[in-house]
Amino acid sequence: MIPGPFSYHRPATVADAVKLLSTLGDDARPLAGGHSLVPMMKLRLATPEHLVDLHGISGLKGIVRDGDKIVIGAMTTQHELLASGEIAKSIPVLHEAALLIADPQVRYRGTVGGNVANGDPGNDMPALMLTLGASYRLEGPGGSREVAAADYYQGAYFTAIEPGELLTAVSVPVPPAGHGYAYEKLKRKVGDYATAAAAVVLTMASGKVASCAIGLTNLHETPLFATDAAKTVIGTSLDAATLKKAAAAAEAIMSPAADARGPVEYRKHVGGIMVARALQRAASLTK
Template structure:
C-alpha cells in the first residue's frame, strides 16, 4: 500500500527538530531509521501529516567515551555500533545484540535511538539497555532530562516521551572488567523479531555469582527486568538447579501474546530456555 500524503521537514539541529515537533503537535512524527514507522504508514496504521526527518541533525550521530560510560547519539546506526572498536571492547554484549537485529540491510539504516524509543516490545535493544543500566537523554520544549531505561517503557508503544520530545542520546555505564555476558535470541528466520530472548550480565567471585541482571525481550507488552530470577542465582555456582530456578522465576513474570510465533505457553517455555542458555554462556565468558 501507499502511505497517505504528508509534509516533509528536515531540521538541521536538535533545537529546530524540537521546535518543529512542538509547533506541529500530534500530527507530526520524528523519522529515524523508519523501519517501524514507514511500514505502519504503508498499512495506514499510522497517518502522520508531518514527518520530521532527523538525518540532517549531525549532533545526533556518533559515540564517545565519557569517563566510565559510553554516550551514543540517537541517530547512530546499528552498523556503526558493529564497526566500533570501542563498543566491541567496552560493551561486547551490545555488539553481540546488534548483530542479531534483523539483517545487514536493516542495520545499515536502523538507529539505536529508533530501536529503543518507539516502545516496540519486539525490539532487541530495550531490554539490553535496562540490563546495562542505561539512561536516555530526552530533549523537548521544556529542556533536557534524563530517564533511566528501566523507567522509560510503560506499555506497548507507550513510553515516557512527552509531546514534542525526542530521544537524543543513550548513556551506558561500562560493565566491570571480567564480566560475563550473553544475549540469547530464538527467532523463526533471519530478520524476524524474537519468539523469546534474554540478556544477561553477571560477575562471579570465588566460584559463586556475585552480581547478575537478566532482561527479557518480546515476552510481555514491555521489555522486562527479571529481578527475582537474577536474585535466585546470587551466591550459586550456576548449577543445574539454580538455572532451573532462575528460568521458573523469569517465566512467572512473562506474559507474551499468542501470535504466529507460537501460543503463550510455548513462548514462556522457550523464554525460560533462553534465560538458562544466556546464564550458562555468560558464565563461560568470565575472564
C-alpha cells in the first residue's frame, strides 16, 4: 500500500526537532531509519500528518567513550555500530546482536535509536540494553533527562517518552574485563524478527558464576529482564540441572503471542532453550 499524505520536515538541530514535535503534537512522528514507521504507514496502521526527518542533525550520530560508558548517538546506524572498533573491544555483544538484525541493506539504514525508541517487542536491541544496564537520553521542551532502559518500556509500542521528547543517545556501561556474553536468536529466516531470543552478560570467578544478567526478546509485549533466572545461576558452575532451572525461571515470565512463528507453548519452550544456550556460550567466553 501507499502511505497517506503527510508534510515533511528536516530540522538541522535537536532543538529544532524538539520544537517541531512539541508544536505539531500527536500529528507528528520522528523519522530515523524508517524500518518500523514506514511499513506501518504503508499499512495505514500509522497515519502521521507530519514526518520530522532526523537525518539532517549531525549531532545525533557517533560512538564515543565517556569514562566507564559508551555513548551511542541515536542516529548511528547498525552498520556503523558494526564498524566501530570501540564497540568490538568494549561491548562485543552489541556487535554480535547487530549482525543478527535483518540483513545488510537494513543495517545500512536502520539506526540504534530507532531500534530502541518505539517499544516494538520484536526489536533486538531493547532486551540487550536491559541486560547491559543502559540508559536513554530524552530531550524535550523542558530539557534533557536520562531514563533507564529498565524503566522505559511500558507496553507494546508504549514507552516512557513524553510528548515532544526525542531519544537522542544511548549510554551503555562497559562490562568488566573478561566478561562473557552471548545473544542467541531463533528466527524463521534471514531478516525475520526473533521467534525467541536471549541475551546474557556474565562474569565467572573460580569456575562459578559471579554475576549474571539475562534479557529476553519477543517473548512478551515488552522486552524482559529475567532477574530470577539470573539469580538461579549465581554461584554455580552452570551444570545441566542449573541450566534447566534457569530456563524454567525464564519461561515463567514469558507471555508471547501465538502467531506465525508458533503457538505460545512452543515459543516459551524455545525461549528457554535460547537462555540455556546463551548462558553456556557466555561462560565459555570468559577469560
